[in-house]
Amino acid sequence: MAAVLTLAKKQSQRNKSQLISGLSVIILLAVSGQCAAAENEQDTKYDLSSYTAEQAYDAGRLMRAQFKDSMARPYLKYSADKGNANSAYLYAMDIVSSNPNAETPELAREYLIKAANEGQLDATYYLYKNGTWFRNATRLKYRNSYHDGSIELAESDPGKASFNLYRYYSDLNNKKSSYYLKKSQQYLYAPAVLQSSIASFDEQSNPKLNSKFIRDVEFIANKGYMPALRACVDYYEEKNKFDQALEWKEEALNYGDLMSLASLAKIYAGMVPSYSFVKTDLIKSYAYLSMYIDSAGKNRFSHLYSMMENLYSDISEKMTKEQKDKANALINKFKEKQVIFYNYDLLWNS
Incomplete structure (x- = not known):
C-alpha cells in the first residue's frame, strides 16, 4: 500500500509541476505583450522563435484549457512542427472539436498521423478507433501499435499502461478488459x-x-x-x-478548477436557490469573479464570461474599499500558492 501511495503522491507532484511550468510561460508571454492580442484575431502573428517545443506546448495547452483557443493554436502548431507529439495530438483534436459534425478534417488527420508516428498513444488510439478513411490493414497497424506501445509504457507508468490495455480490450475481450482495469486500480491510477x-x-x-x-x-x-x-x-x-x-x-x-470559480461566485452572491443556506459573501464572490475574468477567455463559454463580467460590475458597485481590499487579499493567497485556473477536459493529460 505504501508503494501505491508513493505513486499517487508523485503523480500529484508531477501535475502541480506541469501547471507551474505553464504559469511561467504565461508570465513570460504577458511580459512580452503577446497576451494582449485579441483572442478573435485568427491571423495574429506570434514570434515564437525563442520558445522550445515544450514551452510552446505548455503555453498552448494552458491557453486552450482557459478557453483561449485562437491564441493557443499557433503555440500548439509551432510545438507540433518542432516535433512535440503531444502538441501534434492536441492541435489535431482541437481541429476535430471545432468540426464536431464532420469527418476528421484533413489537417487533423495529418497531425494525428504525425503524433502517432512519434509514439503518441492517444493519437494512435484515435486513428485505430476512428480512422475510417484508412484501409483495414492500416487501422490494424495502429491498433497493434497502441497495444505494443502500452506494453512498453508499463515500465515507466504501469497504472496508465494497464488503463490503456483496459481500453484496448474493451471491445475485444471483456475478461482481459476487466483484468487490466483492476490492475490499473491497484496502482491507484x-x-x-x-x-x-x-x-x-x-x-x-x-x-x-x-x-x-x-x-x-x-x-x-x-x-x-x-x-x-x-x-x-x-x-x-x-x-x-x-x-x-x-x-x-x-x-x-485549490487545484485550479476554473468552472468552480464561476459556480462559487454565484453561490456567494446568493444567486443559487439550492445553496440558499450559504451566507452571502460579496468579498468571496468578488474575488472569484475577478479570478475567473482574469483567467478565462471567450472562445468557449462566451455567455458565461459575459455573465461573470456583468455580475462583477454589479457587485463592485455595492462594495466598499475595505471589502475590495479583503477580496484582493484573498486573490493574493491563491497567487502565493501558485494556483493556476483552467478547465480540465479529456485532452488535458494528453
Missing part, C-alpha cells in the same frame, strides 16, 4: 479508480457514482484529480447534501 466507481451516466455524460465506492473517489479527489472532484460535487448534490458539495467545490479551487 485515478482514471481507473473513477471508472470503476461509475454506476451510470446522466444526459450530459457526467458520471453517476456507485455509493459503495464514494470513499475511493474521494481519495483520488483529495489528490487533485479534477474529474473526481467534480464527481464528488455531483454525487452530493444529487443526494441533496449541498453542504458537502460546497466543500468539494471549494477544494476544487
Whole structure:
C-alpha cells in the first residue's frame, strides 16, 4: 500500500509541476505583450522563435484549457512542427472539436498521423478507433501499435499502461478488459479508480457514482484529480447534501478548477436557490469573479464570461474599499500558492 501511495503522491507532484511550468510561460508571454492580442484575431502573428517545443506546448495547452483557443493554436502548431507529439495530438483534436459534425478534417488527420508516428498513444488510439478513411490493414497497424506501445509504457507508468490495455480490450475481450482495469486500480491510477466507481451516466455524460465506492473517489479527489472532484460535487448534490458539495467545490479551487470559480461566485452572491443556506459573501464572490475574468477567455463559454463580467460590475458597485481590499487579499493567497485556473477536459493529460 505504501508503494501505491508513493505513486499517487508523485503523480500529484508531477501535475502541480506541469501547471507551474505553464504559469511561467504565461508570465513570460504577458511580459512580452503577446497576451494582449485579441483572442478573435485568427491571423495574429506570434514570434515564437525563442520558445522550445515544450514551452510552446505548455503555453498552448494552458491557453486552450482557459478557453483561449485562437491564441493557443499557433503555440500548439509551432510545438507540433518542432516535433512535440503531444502538441501534434492536441492541435489535431482541437481541429476535430471545432468540426464536431464532420469527418476528421484533413489537417487533423495529418497531425494525428504525425503524433502517432512519434509514439503518441492517444493519437494512435484515435486513428485505430476512428480512422475510417484508412484501409483495414492500416487501422490494424495502429491498433497493434497502441497495444505494443502500452506494453512498453508499463515500465515507466504501469497504472496508465494497464488503463490503456483496459481500453484496448474493451471491445475485444471483456475478461482481459476487466483484468487490466483492476490492475490499473491497484496502482491507484485515478482514471481507473473513477471508472470503476461509475454506476451510470446522466444526459450530459457526467458520471453517476456507485455509493459503495464514494470513499475511493474521494481519495483520488483529495489528490487533485479534477474529474473526481467534480464527481464528488455531483454525487452530493444529487443526494441533496449541498453542504458537502460546497466543500468539494471549494477544494476544487485549490487545484485550479476554473468552472468552480464561476459556480462559487454565484453561490456567494446568493444567486443559487439550492445553496440558499450559504451566507452571502460579496468579498468571496468578488474575488472569484475577478479570478475567473482574469483567467478565462471567450472562445468557449462566451455567455458565461459575459455573465461573470456583468455580475462583477454589479457587485463592485455595492462594495466598499475595505471589502475590495479583503477580496484582493484573498486573490493574493491563491497567487502565493501558485494556483493556476483552467478547465480540465479529456485532452488535458494528453
